[in-house]
Amino acid sequence: MKILYEPWPWYIAGPMIALVMFLLLMVGKNFGMSSNLRTMCTICGAGRNVDFFKFNWKAQRWNLVVVLGAIIGGFIASQFLSTDTAVAINPDVVANLNELGFESAGKAYLPTKLFDNSAFTDMKSLAILAIGGLLVGFGARYAGGCTSGHAISGLSNLQLPSLIAVIGFFAGGLFMIHVLFPLIF
Structure with missing residues (x-):
């Protein structure tokens, strides 16, 4: 219920x-x-x-x-x-993601192409998840903390390194979604 x-x-x-x-x-x-x-x-x-x-x-x-x-x-x-766990995103983004093979765009919380159980049998999805996990782990260690630590706690403490880290997180995210993501898919 x-x-x-x-x-x-x-x-x-x-x-x-x-x-x-x-x-x-x-x-x-x-x-x-x-x-x-x-x-x-x-x-x-x-x-x-x-x-x-x-x-x-x-x-x-x-x-x-x-x-x-x-x-x-x-x-x-x-x-x-x-x-409803579907994420409300712009219809143009849904169309772009559908072109890249993400049929669940706008219908599910996470893209089933990456986060369905079939990701564990598809080598490309498994490699993306493993490499992404390693990069996130390395980045969090190299930055001295994760996004939640720097963005919430570090900025609350007015720490300049946290501000620099948060700017880097956003720049890296923009680079990933606009440059690398289309190349991967």
Whole structure:
């Protein structure tokens, strides 16, 4: 049984994010999701072989709760609070994506060509996902954090490196979608 709700408007969700950031700043914590991968690797014993993973991971347990909350919240939202998961995009974009072979454009939340279970049997899709994952992981490590950490936490702290990183994220995203994406598909 699905319970149907409208998404929270920006004037509710935005201040709630700001409140969480204020509370984190008051207790001396920084928000970011990519740092959890380092924590999980350390918990699994990666610190025995690589110095990067030798740190007090117990001090980061609070951030693992954020990951768990994101997973549980995403499940609840998709299963019980969502009416139509199709993304409303411009009809011209839908036509362009259909020409590239993305028949689900405008009808699904994620392109089924890339995120359907068939992606695990198609070598091209598997290679794109693997290479993309490696590049995102490398980029997050090289930038000293992920988009959520820099854009939400770093900019809240008025950190210049976070501003530079966010500009780089957007420039890289624009380059990817306008230059590389048409070449791949």
